[in-house]
Amino acid sequence: MSPGFFSTILPLVSRLGAAAALVCALAGCGPRETVVERGNRDRVLYRGNATEPESLDPYLVRGQVEWTIVGGLFEGLVTPDAATMEARPGVAERWDISPDGLTYTFHLRAGAQWSDGAPVTAADFFYGARRMLAPRLASAHPENNLFFVKGARNFQNGKTTDFSTVGVAAPDERTVVFTLERPTPFFLSALYLFFPVRQAAVEAHGAMDDRANGWTRPGNLVGNGPFTLAEWSFGQRIVLAKNARYWDAANVGLEGIHFLPIENAQVEETSFRTGQLHLTSTVPFSKIETYLAQADSPLRQVDDRGVYFYTVNVNKAPLNDKRVRKALAMAVDREQLARAVLKGGRQPATSFTPSGMGGYTSRAHTNFDPERARALLAEAGYPGGEGMPPVELLFDSREYHRIIAEAVQQMWRQHLNVQVTLRNEETQVLIATKNRMDFHLARGSWNATTYQDPFYFLGAWQTGALYNEAGWANAEFDACIAATWTADAAAREAAFQRAEEIFLEETPAIPLFFSTQMYLASPKVKGLLPKPFADRRLKVLSLEE
Template sequence: MTRSRIIVLVCILALLTGALACSSKGRTRGSTGVADPPFRGAVPEDAYVTDASVGSYGGTLVMAIPSNPKSFNPIVSVETSTAWVINNVVFKALTDYDNEQQKDIPGVAKSWEASPDGLEWTFHLRKGLLWSDGAPFTADDVMFTFQVMFDPNIAASARDLLIQSDKTLPVVEKVDDYTIRFRLKEPNALFVAALNNAFPLPKHKWEKAYKDGQFEQTLQLNSNPEDIVCLGPYCISEFVPDQRVVLVRNPYYWKVDQKGQRLPYIDKIIFLIVPTFDTMALKFGNGDTDMIHDINPDAVEMMKRGETSGNYTLYELPGFNTTYLVFNQDTGVDKKGRPYVDPVKLGWFRNKKFRQAISYAIDREGLVRTTLFGHGSPIYSFDPPANKLWYCDNAAKYPYDPGKALALLSEIGLNRNGSGQLVDSNGRAVEFNLTTNASRASRVNTGTLIKDDLAKIGIGVNFQPGDYNLIVDKLRRSRDFDAVIGSWQSGVPPDPIEAKNVLLPGSNDYYAFPNQKAPSTEWEKRFTDLISVCSSTIDMNLRRKSYCEAMEIWSEYLPEIDLIVANYAIAAKNNIGNVKPSSLANYTYWNIEELFFKK
């Protein structure tokens, strides 16, 4: 940790433990008991009743996000910065996801059922729902939304999740004003989850713009907030670039608590645009914000020490963000006919015993202590234990064992010479180049430790961190690398089919050997077949059985060497009720309509 970084953390600690932690900048911090702005209209006939603790009305919740949203259009937006503000906050989908239970739950559709073969899905919409402008929500809005989503001229981010193997899309039918039916050509294990990203839009508001070919120009950052009609608990009120996004209660929102009181409880939400974590932590300590998510591992202990004086609670959760090491096993050549990988190195990299030896030679516990400051765990397969449904404990384990590593290397003709250097039968030294993102200190530290660990068994590592975009180009296009340290973040839901672009040898992000026309090994073929079963049936027992068998193969053959997973740390002020922290987005506020200020 650098001296300047230590100084910053000391300053943050001073704020967290000092008087400024009680500053409220004049905002209404507690409950007023009155909804302002007030609700309008009657409680919907099919209102969603939450099981959260009953709260009270009033107050303004302030949080920080690192960058401006790029759009307020939920159909064409793909950036995380946009999703933080609008997904499940301003817009709600047919189906939803419970981060706490890690399962799909009803959204604006109150229920659904599938045919036994998984080819027909029927969704029943909630009756009595109104858009934020007071217009009724019906099946016509859903039909319009899918017309827009399925239009090839619209860059709809969620469409890819619904494309079938013949490149067609499901047929959508209106059964009646509150029933929609989808007809598929093949089962889609992620169909319900895909609809979590299908946010209905009001036909009465945007049909003309769509017919005029102007849909992608709608719902922009400079749009009149009154035009951003929605079904979520909050509506856009104001956007000031590089400063804030302000949301106010949707007066027609359709969820209620167990006493029949309408949600949301909190009157107003403010997202401050704060580019760095250190500044976010300072604002949290100064009382300018009420919640903070994604606390850096090196700041966790410091923030824990400030809990009492700062009147907040820090939550440290098992995480989903994993770090891995991947070797280039690509047998291809570049445009000049030169192999992507030196043939001798390629022989090492494609040998599973070499990869297993490297896995044994890396001290994962040491990585956790040093790069995550103890706030994480070793992992040996693609999914971390935080994934309640898909974590498989049958993976092969590789505890730190340099002796075991050397024994495996000896089996493939790699042994230490008199000076302790690992060499092949021709006396060639075993060494390779390693890179990672230079702007991520934890990755650089990981690379340094791996270099040191492998030096202990005689392997030379030329570690040179580099520019992130250049490394992405090496992985996806030029293929000019030996080994890379990278990381994965989970989607919502954390279903393996969401990660097919990473898992399958034919995909672009299978970095060991991407875009294979056919699996290059028998084990990759078997693995591909198992993932295909997992994605082509809605039988959950069969899906899990197939996936765990696939993960057993993954951990034996190690197309990537999974190393560590960081814990996920967030903090929230103690005067906020119904906080259900999650290591899945939206972390502190995925249940934003249930949050309230305690009296």
């Protein structure tokens, strides 16, 4: 569905009321059989999905809410192993890498089909690359995959209109070739979220680069993944059905999946306890300690290699002064936030990049130092917070984000005498607000769902990068990121260290904590490994009665 549709309808919908009604409706399936019991029998999984997806277009989705569903509808050249996260064959049955590390040649399996029965060919990946890089589509995804390909960045940025300058080729129906700008050891895992799209299916409903194209609506969407889109009832459910034409359908354990957009964590947890859900998207803070104390707890905790932060609009007063930004960052007691507010399971983030990411751990840190924070604020002309212009913090309409925002708001009031107002918006509306740069501070989070490298976290803050929602630009930082493209491990490490030092000093974002994925899972769900996003590897999940 188009972003315009959501921005129109969302303000009219009461999310909590809809969620409560949803639970009541689900409970009506009969007093002797819960939804979960029926699902176990029919091999249909019921799961909370936090909120309504913004889109199901694989080149426009932004959050885990969407990626979980899209990952069931499409399959790329390679796919992550559920246990090791290493690249395994997807549509490509094998691949070759040239000795210089610049050319990747993928050989497609003969049996791959689209859900309408057409064969998946190399042309579908070539078209997908061209569409993802289309300037008017303005996809943010190339930052983490196709921008490693020769000429891709220049094409999307409009520096050339000649797609033949981009290092993507389909020499025959079953061969896809990528030529890279420079050796990129993690390129295979960078392709985990690059999916093919079928030209005829897309252009039957609009232009290739039209963001409002309706090709992903029920009845229109043609995918090549283990599931198909059977239903999308706004505010109620998204239903996936097993794709009988998927090349590995024999090893897909579920017949279907219901995704329920329950934003309220308390309602979702109640749904789980009463047998209405197999999986939740989160756990209420107030229930974490209770579940931790249980012997056979359904609570799952997995380090998801992510960071939770507040993006700072560096072009909006008073945050255009880096001393104000730094003061706000230093006035957050992350230890207290992780321990007392989040109830454990998260680590304080004094750097932006999670420790150990690709063997890298930042030496630079932003520590809790309220005295220094007050001094910086005074230097900026706001002693004791006096005269500080209004600042607003924007966050998603979920209890989880509200509790965190209220805790940080109180810390700023206590340590800086700064009054920050809070505003919550539906996720899709929040994204649009950030795109317009109509904010002071805004909630954000990143997870390394593909390659495990510091570039994933720091590279996205380069000048003009689509994920750089702060409007921040720093030439020295850009030069450091460019310097990371070297085979010299020591030089690469030094470049990342300096880049992170600049980032923390300039503070275009305030890191709060390194996230842990926490959710509730029925013991009837099989295939859940203690790995990041194991609940989102839909193909390997199954149910037992």
